[in-house]
Amino acid sequence: MLAAECAWAILRAEHARMREFLAQVDDALKAGAWTHGGSQAAALIDLIERLQAFDEATHRPKGIVLLQILRGRSAESDDLLRRLEQQRERCDALLAQTKALLKQVGSEGARSAAAVDDLLEEHRQLMLEHMEQEDTLLHSQTAQLLTGEEWAAVASSISEAIGSRRG
Numbered sequence: 001m002l003a004a005e006c007a008w009a010i011l012r013a014e015h016a017r018m019r020e021f022l023a024q025v026d027d028a029l030k031a032g033a034w035t036h037g038g039s040q041a042a043a044l045i046d047l048i049e050r051l052q053a054f055d056e057a058t059h060r061p062k063g064i065v066l067l068q069i070l071r072g073r074s075a076e077s078d079d080l081l082r083r084l085e086q087q088r089e090r091c092d093a094l095l096a097q098t099k100a101l102l103k104q105v106g107s108e109g110a111r112s113a114a115a116v117d118d119l120l121e122e123h124r125q126l127m128l129e130h131m132e133q134e135d136t137l138l139h140s141q142t143a144q145l146l147t148g149e150e151w152a153a154v155a156s157s158i159s160e161a162i163g164s165r166r167g
Contacts, residue, residue: 001148003155007066008139010158014059015131021051022124029120035113037105045102048095058161065157066142073145080137087130094123 025047033040070077098119105112146154 001151003148003151004143004146007151007155007158010162011059011062012135014054014062015135018051018055018059018127018131021047021054022127025051025120026124029117034102034116035105041102041105045099048099048102052092052095061161062158066154069146069150069154070138070142074141077141077145080133080141084130084133084138087126087133091123091127091130094119094126098123 025044028034028044028047034044035041067081071081072078098116101112101116101119105116
């Protein structure tokens with residue numbers, strides 16, 4: 001199943017890149033310069049937006065066909081997909097809240113800063129858990145339930161997504 005191995009290699013490489021983004025956000029958060037607002041808060045927003053852009057424009061499109069093929073195959077896989085979707089929605093909401101608060105940090109003081117810290121920590125933990133579940137549980141489900149032809153379709157869709165990003 002070369003197609004499956006190739007698909008998962010690409011998805012895991014993207015997870016590694018997302019972990020790098022999360023680490024950059026965490027480093028900026030811990031440095032604390034953003035708590036004064038201004039350009040440092042804007043720089044943290046920029047890091048968050050780079051993470052979001054990579055996730056939404058590069059990573060998520062590669063999983064569309066995979067998730068469509070898997071959906072409805074088993075109750076267990078459907079439960080997993082539902083949990084993963086809920087985690088994604090929560091992650092998206094956390095980042096939206098964080099960016100809104102970061103725009104107010106200079107005027108709101110320590111309360112906004114503490115909320116930003118809490119939101120980003122929750123996001124980081126949830127995102128790491130989400131990627132771990134994709135790498136383990138989703139990988140296992142797809143290995144059990146997808147055929148060689150289906151993996152070929154997944155690999156082809158990933159190849160198309162890569163090609164469209166370059167074009």
